[in-house]
Amino acid sequence: MKFEGTDRYVATDDLRMAVNAAVELQRPLLIKGEPGTGKTMLAEEVAQGLGKPLIQWHIKSTTKAQQGLYEYDAVSRLRDSQLGDEKVYDIANYIKRGKLWEAFTAEEQAVLLIDEIDKADIEFPNDLLQELDRMEFFVYETGETVKARHRPIIIITSNNEKELPDAFLRRCFFHFINFPDRDTMREIIDVHYPGITQVLVQEALEIFFDLRAVPGLKKKPSTSELIDWLKLLMADDIPDEILRERDHSKAIPPLYGALLKNEQDVHLLERLAFMHRRESR
Incomplete structure (x- = not known):
């Protein structure tokens, strides 16, 4: 199935070709362009056009790569242990799944949007290299390895506020959305x-x-x-x-x-x- 645009989104031939090339190569699609040119909306329309669920991870300046995988809530576990709650004996109760975990374990192939990746720390993209390459990650607290059931279609947007690392760029299919004529x-x-x-x-x-x-x-x-x-x-x-x-x-x-x-x-x-x-x- 190829992306042909939708009734709500005008996609140029170059943009449709970029989306389909990234899907075929099974690489993240890195989208750059002026703010307001529809980068974020593209992921929504790709999900609709291909009939896939959409998972959105909106990046902030304080976002860490680990949050996309999972977070361990040690504070809640300590509090529950003080209260004598039985669930403290299962550490999985204190693991909060991130957006990558959601995308990896989805019942069907999902579209994962990593929005405005350049807002985060410069090391953020490098911290995701292995997970995006191997489509798996290890949960140290539980000893389990989370592997992608279906490789998600990953769309990454950037407003060019920061230069992205070369090692990260090599793993992406790149497209710049020119301002519409x-x-x-x-x-x-x-x-x-x-x-x-x-x-x-x-x-x-x-x-x-x-x-x-x-x-x-x-x-x-x-x-x-x-x-x-x-x-x-x-x-x-x-x-x-x-x-x-x-x-x-x-x-x-x-x-x-x-x-x-x-x-x-x-x-x-x-x-x-x-x-x-x-x-x-």
Whole structure:
């Protein structure tokens, strides 16, 4: 079975090819791209498209690789022993299974998402090398070896906040999600808002791509932010004329808070508008 995209997710030919190549090679698929380009959603849609269960492991700066395998709750065991609880004699009662354990022991092949791996410590990827290679790990407290019943389809996302180790990269199939061009962006908009007027789409895309082209912008608006902005434009019933006949001396678009996410970029556009007004006098 091959991934062909879904009704809710516009996957380019290159992206579909990358997913299917990683599945065929039985290697983790490492996905990079700008924030808001649908990296996390890809795992959800791959699971839906292939009819597989989805297991999600969202990484934080404090996440340790061991937590993906299991955690031993020694504090609870000590407390229960003080209370005379009989379950203290079975250490397995204090083993909390992690997301890799869940994926390894699933009844059928699962899709495992390791989301934003670059948020964790630099050693985090290296600490998972053996487990991802051998598809097994050892539980020291119980003396058992947990082996994967079915090799999961592993999708790993990264926002490029940290460089990943070469040894880890060698074990992955890599794909960078390029920012969508105008035609692809129209397809994405049509998926989210099938009944949207094409005039609104045309004018909104003009403003959106002009905004992304502004030099010096600290954070360019992403696909997800464009979707949010269009939702607001439709909800507030903004006339198409306001977008079509926009005044370049007022560089900030209506409801800009959906597109711009910091004051530096707002001030930049205000300065550009001021310069435009001076030049047009």
